[in-house]
Amino acid sequence: MADRNATNLMGRGESLLFLTDDQLRRAIEAMFFAYRGFTADPDRILHDYGYGRAHHRAIHFINRSPGTTVNNLLSILGVTKQSLNRVLRTLVEDGLVDSRVGIRDKRERHLHLTEKGNALERALSEAQRTRMRDAFRNAGPDSVAGFRAVLEQMMDPDMRRHYLNGGDGPR
Amino acid sequence: MADRNATNLMGRGESLLFLTDDQLRRAIEAMFFAYRGFTADPDRILHDYGYGRAHHRAIHFINRSPGTTVNNLLSILGVTKQSLNRVLRTLVEDGLVDSRVGIRDKRERHLHLTEKGNALERALSEAQRTRMRDAFRNAGPDSVAGFRAVLEQMMDPDMRRHYLNGGDGPR
DNA sequence: AGTTTAAGTCAGCCTTGTTGACTTTCCAAG
DNA sequence: CTTGGAAAGTCAACAAGGCTGACTTAAACT
Numbered sequence: 001m002a003d004r005n006a007t008n009l010m011g012r013g014e015s016l017l018f019l020t021d022d023q024l025r026r027a028i029e030a031m032f033f034a035y036r037g038f039t040a041d042p043d044r045i046l047h048d049y050g051y052g053r054a055h056h057r058a059i060h061f062i063n064r065s066p067g068t069t070v071n072n073l074l075s076i077l078g079v080t081k082q083s084l085n086r087v088l089r090t091l092v093e094d095g096l097v098d099s100r101v102g103i104r105d106k107r108e109r110h111l112h113l114t115e116k117g118n119a120l121e122r123a124l125s126e127a128q129r130t131r132m133r134d135a136f137r138n139a140g141p142d143s144v145a146g147f148r149a150v151l152e153q154m155m156d157p158d159m160r161r162h163y164l165n166g167g168d169g170p171r
Numbered sequence: 172m173a174d175r176n177a178t179n180l181m182g183r184g185e186s187l188l189f190l191t192d193d194q195l196r197r198a199i200e201a202m203f204f205a206y207r208g209f210t211a212d213p214d215r216i217l218h219d220y221g222y223g224r225a226h227h228r229a230i231h232f233i234n235r236s237p238g239t240t241v242n243n244l245l246s247i248l249g250v251t252k253q254s255l256n257r258v259l260r261t262l263v264e265d266g267l268v269d270s271r272v273g274i275r276d277k278r279e280r281h282l283h284l285t286e287k288g289n290a291l292e293r294a295l296s297e298a299q300r301t302r303m304r305d306a307f308r309n310a311g312p313d314s315v316a317g318f319r320a321v322l323e324q325m326m327d328p329d330m331r332r333h334y335l336n337g338g339d340g341p342r
Numbered sequence: 343a344g345t346t347t348a349a350g351t352c353a354g355c356c357t358t359g360t361t362g363a364c365t366t367t368c369c370a371a372g
Numbered sequence: 373c374t375t376g377g378a379a380a381g382t383c384a385a386c387a388a389g390g391c392t393g394a395c396t397t398a399a400a401c402t
Contacts, residue, residue, distance in 0.1 A: 017312040024300040025235070027307075027319065028209075029337055032228075033330040034322035035206050036249065038199075052388060057203075064196070071348060078207070083390055085350060107348040107399050129195040135324035136198075139317065141188040146310065146317025148198060151205035153306035159204040166200055223357050242380065254359055256382065278367045278380040 041127035049120065054079075054087045056124055059113065062097060063121045064166060067110040069102070076162050096120060212298035220291065225250075225258045227295055230284065233268060234292045235337060238281045240273070247333050267291060 042056050049055075061076055062068060070088070074081055088111075091097040096117035102108035113121060136144055155163060213227050220226075232247055233239060241259065245252050259282070262268040267288035273279035284292060307315055326334060 017307075017315065019304065019307065019315075021296075021300060024303050025296065026334075026337065027303050028296070028299050029231075029235075029334055030319055030322040030326075031206065031209050033334045034325040035202065036330060037326045038202050040327060054389060064200075069348080070350090079389090080391060081349075082351085082392085086389075089350090102348095105348080105399075107397095109349070125192075125196065125199070128199050129192060131325065132195050132198050133190065135321050136188075136190065138324040139320035143317030143320040144188065144190075144198075146314030147321040148201055149310035149314040150306050150318040151201040153309040154205040154302065155201075155208040156211060159207060163197075163200055163204045166197065221356095225358060240380080250358080251360065252381070253361080253383085257358075260382090273380095276368070276380085280381070 038128070038131065041131055042124045045120075045123055045127060051090075054083070055091060058084065058087050058091060059096070059117060059121050059124065062111045063113055063118070063125075066112050069108045069110060071108075073111070078159075091117070209299070209302065212302055213295045216291075216294055216298060222261075225254070226262060229255065229258050229262060230267070230288060230292050230295065233282045234284055234289070234296075237283050240279045240281060242279070244282070249330075262288070 039053065043053065046052060046056055057077055058073065061073055065072070070081065070084065074084055077084060088097065088099070092099050094116075095114055098112045098114050098117075099109045100112065102110055136147075139147075152160060152163065210224065214224065217223060217227055228248055229244065232244055236243070241252065241255065245255055248255060259268065259270070263270050265287075266285055269283045269285050269288075270280045271283070273281055307318075310318075323331060323334065
């Protein structure tokens with residue numbers, strides 16, 4: 001009876017694990033509640049600036065890849081260009097982001113954070129890093145690898161590519 | 172120099188771990204991309220019904236605690252009652268949720284899923300469980316505990332209470 | 343020269359968050 | 373017993389940020 005709703009999880013042959021539907025439900029709720037905590041600190045900071053999560057996402061990925069184009073940002077964020085453009089426009093108007101016409105291809109705009117933009121980015125990421133550090137510390141060092149491994153597997157393949165390429169990966 | 176941006180993570184004294192700001196940034200992006208994957212399947216299903224994530228959340232927690240009140244749902248979801256009410260109204264109108272006036276306290280409404288509501292809940296949670304199961308399988312069984320531990324630590328304390336009490340916990 | 347691509351704009355729609363004003367119900371103090 | 377406040381829920385209106393579709397401009401490719 002109970003076996004009906006259980007899943008046989010065979011890893012690399014190391015061990016054996018049964019997960020009931022109820023245990024999976026708990027994991028699903030863990031994602032939900034954790035993501036709320038994960039975004040709570042930045043949300044508070046952004047609210048003071050009159051910005052939202054969309055602004056945060058743009059700022060984060062411009063900081064990660066300075067000089068990135070609008071099109072590249074679109075494929076990472078997975079939103080429409082109209083939606084991104086609205087956010088980007090306010091950031092440029094407010095002097096947080098610099099949009100430079102491309103040298104090789106003048107159709108492209110290369111995006112950079114200004115000093116002001118960098119300041120906000122640091123405030124946001126510092127809050128989020130602190131939350132992440134504390135979570136890792138409280139969970140114990142052994143938890144880090146599993147956390148990362150499961151999250152990576154939960155991504156859609158296209159997004160996993162962006163994740164793996166991010167930062168210092170192959171250009 | 173490199174030590175400036177590194178964090179000494181001492182767990183239960185078992186091992187020692189240094190996390191650079193860049194590694195923390197990767198973990199932050201992992202959360203972002205993974206959450207997108209996590210919600211992708213339900214989002215597609217909901218779209219066919221003309222519903223959004225807010226409807227999903229309501230359905231999920233009504234299913235978890237049948238007969239729960241609007242107020243209780245509010246404290247779990249962390250939105251305003253006006254916002255929840257709009258979602259709840261459409262679900263009741265569409266015959267997915269049953270809202271019964273309280274017997275002891277007539278101010279309260281007790282919420283239950285109808286058969287139709289249960290059908291949608293099953294479709295949504297089945298998709299999400301499949302994603303979660305596959306992620307666990309691909310990451311390996313040893314990853315499960317760490318994944319759960321870190322997520323639990325990432326929650327705000329108030330939300331952690333809801334998480335721990337969820338389902339079969341103390342009433 | 344003609345087509346495709348990158349970026350941006352305008353208009354309009356939907357979901358889902360917000361605040362403020364309101365009703366109904368309950369309960370407790372006078 | 374009544375009255376006044378608190379609590380649960382509802383209605384209205386607004387804003388952020390998703391979406392689609394149609395269109396322009398400029399540059400690049402073929």
